Amino acid sequence: MMEITRSFEIEVEMIDSDHRRLLDIINEITQAIDDKREAECARLVPDFVALAKRHFAREEALLAKNGYPGVEKHRKHHASLEDKMNTMLALAERVVESAAARDELKKELIFFLMDDVINEDMDFKSFLVNATSPAEKSSDG
Ligand SMILES: [Fe+2]
Ligand SMILES: [Fe+2]
Incomplete structure (x- = not known):
């Protein structure tokens, strides 16, 4: 079970809560794989991708609104x-029959969230923390 530690928080609640929800789904997918519930895993990956896309759109809107x-x-x-998201969707279609696909999917999901989603967001962390109103920082979006 992975958690987002303090150093990976952006300190804007809408963004951090989205990141936590994304990690929650990854934990569910990993658990489903470990419990041999491959069909459930296959079903959760499209949810993850859809949530990631919604998150990107919300984050871009927040950055634009604050003049980043x-x-x-x-x-x-x-x-x-x-x-990368298309690769994860393709892997999800193979998890029922392929152990290699299951392992690959777990790795892809974690690297995607930690490197491509959260780490890249560190670029705007200080800007956004200074630019956003206290309400935006604490609201759930
Ligand atoms: Fe983000
Ligand atoms: Fe981002």
């Missing part, structure tokens, strides 16, 4: 993750 100068660059970064 790197919003276009970050939008392009999110768009560049489309291939």
Whole structure:
């Protein structure tokens, strides 16, 4: 069971709660694989991808609203993750019959969340913490 430690928080609640929900689904997927509930795992991956896309859109809107100068660059970064998300969807279709696909999927999901989603967001952390109102920081979005 993985958790998001303090150093990986953006300190804007809408973003951090989305990141936690994404990690919750990864933990559910990992648990489903470990419990040999492959069909459930296959069903959860599209949920993860859909939630990730909704998160990217919400985050981009928040960055734009607060006038973050790197919003276009970050939008392009999110768009560049489309291939990885398609790879995860393709792996999900093979988890029932392939142990290799299950292992690969677990790895892809964790690297995707930690490196591509959370770590890349550190670029705007200090900007956003200073720019957002206290209400935005604490609301659930
Ligand atoms: Fe994010
Ligand atoms: Fe992001």
